[in-house]
Amino acid sequence: MDVVQIAPPVAFPASECQQTLMVHSFAWSYGKPFAASYQPPACSFNRVTLNFTVTSSGRQFDRLAIMYLTDTEIWRTSTAEPTANGIIWTYIKDVSNYLALWRHPQKLIFDLGNLIDSTYTGPFNTTLTATFFTTPEQPAPANVIIPVSARRSSQNQSSAFSVPEVPAVSSLTIPRNTKRAVFSISACGQADEEFWWSNALSSLTGTYQNNTLLGFSPFREVQLLIDGKLAGVVWPFPVIFTGGVVPGFWRPIVGIDAYDLREDEIDVTPWLGVLSDGKEHVFEILIRGIVDDGQGGAVLSSVGNYWVVTGKLFLWLDPPGAVTRGSVPVFNAPDPTLVVSSAITQKPDGGNDTFTQKAYAQRQFSLAADITTTSGRKRATWSQSLSFTNDGWYGDDGNAQVNTQLTSGNEASGSGYTRRFSYPLYVESFVKTEKSSRNLSIDAVMDRIKDVTVVGRSAFPTGLESFDDGPFEGSRLRTRQNGSASYMSVPSQNRSSSWGGTEQTLSFWGLQAGSAADGALEQNDQVDLYWRHALAINGSIVDDSDAGANRVPYQIQTPIAGQNSGELRMEFPVFIGPVVPGRRPHIA
Template identity: 45%
Template sequence: MLAAVAAVANRGICGLQTHLPFLIAQPAPAQDNNFAAAPLLLLLLFFFFLRLLRLLLHPITLEPTQIIPLCRRSCHRRTDAADVAMMLLRLWYSALFLASSVRAASAAVGLAGFRDSIRSLGGETNAGVDADADADAAPAEPLRCFEVRSPVLTHLGLVIDDRTIEPDIPSYHHPFCHQTLMVHVFGNSYGQPFVADYKPPPGCPFRKVLIKLDVVSEGRQFDRLATMWLGDVEVWRTSTAEPKPRPGIAWTYWKDMSHYLALWMEPQKLIFDLGNLINERYTGHFNATLTAYFSAEGPVGPHARPANVVLPISARRSHEGKPSAFTYPDENAEARLTLPRNIQRAVVSISANGQAGEEFWWSNVPNEGADTFANVTLQTGGSFREVRLLIDGRLAGLSWPFPVIFTGGISPPLHRPMVGIDAFNLREQEIDVTPWLGLLADGFEHKFSLQVVGQGEKVVARYWIVSAKLFLWLSNGSRPSSGSMPKVRLVRDNYRPGVVSTANSQLLYNQTITRYLEVTSRVSRPSGTAELTWKQGMEMSNVGLVREMGNHQQVMASYRGEDKSTDDSVPIYYSSYKYPLATSYRSRSPDGPYSLTLDANLTQGQERVITGLAVFPTGLEAFSRALGQSQKRGIDLRTARNGRAFFYQRDGGKSSGGFGSMRQQFEFGGRYYDAQTPVFKPNPILFSREVAVVNETTTVDRIYLWNSTAQPESYESKPMPMADEDSFAGVPTHLAEGGVSSIASGDPLRSQAKALVRQRRGAANERHPDTA
């Protein structure tokens, strides 16, 4: 260090112009260095005053050739004035020495450590880096998280996330008015949802409703499920991103809510439920703001006009200030409804997703492989899940849920800042129950119930969050609908586990199942009499391998299906979907400070085709004005993401870190009305986006927008280094004691060995306290 100081002292005056701005406006990033800066600073100050004393007592004589390079002027002889000039020059040179030396000291110990050393000279002490004082040395803005999805048409233009990608579009002829629905901090909020009384905005007639959710969070926290309710009707299911230390994360999500127009037109109990838990380890609060935007100009597009009536199939707890979702199978998921008689069309939508041991249902092994590994409990019930809708005990429709992977799922570094498919907006499947109008429109009470089953049509393990709602379109007159009892045809369960196992070595399985349901009846409505049909066909293939006492699992799965509604053989609604998924996951418990390491790969996709009278907005609404008279009556959507991650925990889960990379491609296009095929063939591509993320850095972001007046957006950046901070929520740490069951998320409840179930009940309740 002394040699470095001596080298700095020999630099020229011009170097001062470089070093002083650094000290004023360009501090070095804080570094974690234990070098003691206070003795160094005292040494530097001693040398400075020694040099100053020498200057005053022994004026220095410089030859002209020495002076010219420094002051850029000629000196032929010494005068009194020259002596004074030389003293000033020497003072300037000494100032350079001190400034350069201070810079060297600050670079050696970091700005925070150097500052703390200065404080220590005056008797102040500060252990470690002060995050508030060093805010300028850290990112000033929170990390923006986002979901890759199609844009939404707002009063700002076409928006994705918090960005307006196309402001110059045919705009609404009527202005928007807005209303702040919620400003709330979700801390210890299990069983304590946000509750408010919603009233339609006065003096603001509207036919279209958008909502915008803004969330900011910092600290350490698990991903959390959230639901929004108007009265007893669930209108949105979402989840959170996992936060990180200061400055934390933020995200914005826009959603078209116009299909719930009948609810928005009336005063409602607004409930937003986001169950969170705060303690000394998990410190992340979620600061949320929810805003509604209303427009007098209704939505444009091929989807069905908003229903006249929306009825809940839920637990109906809004009068208690609570959300109304069923916890299945702990609760009987059923509701009794008496419907109006002049019904023209009726559709049920189902919202359902697994939690705890059922969150990764798609990776659960067949029952036949449950005992492959001694003293290891594998999650079972197979990788097939079916949500059933029954009307008065008779099967009316099926829903195969999309395998949503939340932001703590598999390996947390996979999902920041780009979250998984549908993580911010869990989709609902529509079931047309119009063929049941002969029964439903009789003026009597009827029971709507939901079931979730797996392998062997057995009720699933704990637990699923489910609810549903019934959309009704009424005729203008009072004439009741009538009809015959529907005929229901269901292909029996043909599930095949395909298990081949070797005790304590490996489990190999190849699961398959196909399903077919058809409901037909003849119904008389005010619009006429017709034969109505609802058809559904699904199939699943799930190949998996489990080895190393459950610590290594590979899954390659495919879920696909088609739904079709016809009226006298005329297509009314068509939907097809494909959910491919492949992952490999390996966990270890190495010796030393690392209590857990995880290597994970993930490839996941989604393809959707929707035509006809869809209840929910499809995304085509954002482009309907630009398309004009083009006969686009549906959408094609295709997206796929591929990535890998390494995650570790130290000291028994007290700290964590890792790196991850993920690339996602998204395509969205229009489709002709009569094109009912699951093959992806958009005409044209309306929107596409390609995003690459490495170590929390968006390195590539390319956007294409059909018929855009703006230049296509393209962004590239270099990645950040591996995250070596305590920024991720934990995952199970008991691998050496009995292995994990399937793929782990940030939930200590999941994947526990039998011997640890009782011991770890408290840790399990940390993420899901309502499951105790």
């Protein structure tokens, strides 16, 4: 069975120079990443794409995976969950923005922690191939890339931090001739923080007797601090992995970004007057939620266990010998507005029955400084305007949950880069466990959107690089998934199954000159580049159509349709262990 992520096509030549970077089976691989030496190819290139192909059969959880070049994270992905008959997937990623690393020898680390035992039997058999090629008129990538990571490649280990247990902090010295600087953050919740968007207010975690819900609210903020001062924030997209909520949602179409967990960027060019002094400066990444007092008072706080975090600095340089100078940044950074409320209904016997909660957050942030480079003096700025709302309903000791959430924002730098995003999310799930038989059932509905508009020069490929239309000033991607799914486990018969339907529509546009990410887009500002619609029912893609792939030069990632096995339900391993109220079962 082919298991796919719906995404715009990525172009690469079929006959240019290629290099196989990894052929490896991840079986019992916790703490045992794949490690190998990378040598640049003999051919010339200004573009690099990665082809990651995986097969697996048996029983296994979804797993998080991170690829590094030495200590710098290049790609964060996750796995689909296998079946007894086996699955396969391929994802192609443009990693041309890391040319400063690809052009020099590196240690390649690929960390995919997995386990094999009598219950979890599925290894992940992987092949990773790089294609190197040249295309005209590519934006100049960063000259230097410096990681904020644990820097464990010399021990053949992953360089990610586990926050908050291990602080994500590094002291960096940057070249004094840096003229532009962008910081990117890669962060995703795991364990108690995987479904952070469904967590309860801290004042409500003890609502149900003898059952503790997960707390710190459904709001998360990822903060970047430079020398202890706030430099910008990320309000993350709620990724749902392929074992999340109900597995029937995600086969054979995985969740948005499940194969390619995207990074957010913060322009730190206004800091160059401080950072270009030739001294060390401390960069730290913090994860923040909300702690409330039950009376409407709320403050930002650390969160639970745990977030996987790395960061990096992309630096563009002036000629050697130049020294960038500038003023200390001037901040407009009030504390975020946090508003929370809740209400509890009682059972006839006096116990707590259901509760509702509301969480609202709003943040305005900006900073500016005068920076002087070889191009002269300029005003460097970074600003963010962000908004978050979440309405939650909980019942049945926390096993029934409904969450309606919206995260949105506008970001802009003085370089002309602007980004507008909107992440609506709706999930309802109802978990039932029969005490005598331990039979487990889950019914769920989800509807979510990722809508991102980028104008100007990003530190990352925007997707426009694969289309020979243009030129464009920016891009917009909007994708929506909605569906319903169910799961049933019967431990006494060692039997389980999941079924349902998921529909996804993806649109990708190029933006004409004059478009603005922070303003209303006129219809004629957007040029349709790619569109795809897919519908999966009970493990098979029954409708799959696209448009625009013929506009992509070279070879593309071909849309793959799942094969109908004739089964009405997908087979999954039996869920083993008790259901903890308030914690969504993560099913393999």
